[in-house]
Amino acid sequence: MNAEMAAVLWDMDGTIIDSESVWGEAQHRLVAQYGGRWTDADVTALIGSTMEQTVTALRSAGVDLDDDAIAHALETAVINSLREEIVWRPGARELLRSLGHAGIRQAIVTTSSTSLVDVVVRALEADLTFSTVVSGDDVAHGKPHPEPYLTAAARLSVDIADCLAIEDSITGLRAAIASGAVALGVPNDVALEEGRDHALWDTLHGRTVKDVLHLFSSRRGVTAPGMF
Template identity: 50%
Template sequence: MTTRLPAAVLWDMDGTIVDTEPYWMAAEEELVGSFGGTWTHEDAMRLVGSGLWESARIFQEHGVDLDADAIVAWLTERVREQLNEFGLPWRPGARELLEALREASVPTALVTMSVRSMADDVIAAIPFHAFDAIVTGDSVDNAKPHPEPYLVAAAELGVDIADCVAFEDSPTGVASAAAAGAITVGVPNILPLDETPATVLWSSLDGRTVADVAALALSRKASA
């Protein structure tokens, strides 16, 4: 079979590469609680994959008396502290597939709605050069589910988004990548993705190979 590598692979971070969602949820509960409010698991689930500045309004509605920038800074710092304390919680198969793609010379980008300082902490803990471009929540005007983050990543890499494969774990992220035009692989973590516009769903990245990713690019080319 002909091997056709994608023009690039675009990676979400929280919940896709690293399982930091529990860190965010703990920080959210602590923040709301510090203002005398209650933050439930259901509240936290509503925000999975959302932009931080969009989420800030929800915290304000729950009694957090801070402006949006202060909320984003506080949450980010608490998650960074947990990363420093507990380490980088890799999602199954993510590090192995990311490294294999790099060894195959496939361009990669990180497309996360976390801020750059948080992304830099994660990148610094990866023991190889992982990304050719980095798009963060504080570098775009429109957060996921808007297609802008993925379109910016493709533009920075100089590739056609239609020839890119994107990995996402949340409905918001899948919507963003799919709207941009990427081949979108949904890898469910804490939310189901069955009703999303994902091109394909993989139950896990564990055991997935460069050949599996190449097959997605070849399939799109064949159907074009």
């Protein structure tokens, strides 16, 4: 059964780490500096979005900086916060460690920048080594486009259909499903609906390697690869 699953591809923000609130706080502070209005609904609407989409929204809210400056200010705030403390999603770190000990390759597939991902990778380096990391800097099209997941599979030299992708957002799930991976949603700040094209777990807490392998074998081939 293990040989049938080539790799587990992890989203990062909201899936491995509980960082959506960190992003939200950074957005609120930046907009407030320029006298704009930013609500919790605005934060929620950007969960899973690319940096380009986030920058556009912040400029529309009144942040009077160029795109690069907005991205730099936002990422710097988030990175500084994560360097002080990383809050792990329930069960994520334990499952990452268990999969690594079982010899299953794992990758991070995220829209966040390489510099931000490095903070998380370094925090986990005592527990495991990722086989590859695909950041927002590595692709032309971010989620919900399937390119990030297809890039990870190509780097691992595996068929994307032989991979399990774990996501917390609607945007991320769309990318995973469109890529043709077996898609698993674990909701965090945004509710995820049931669907034939993906599985849902309420939490990763208490989940084991056996659970992951069973899910993969039961879901593989249930739906055809998605089209974008």
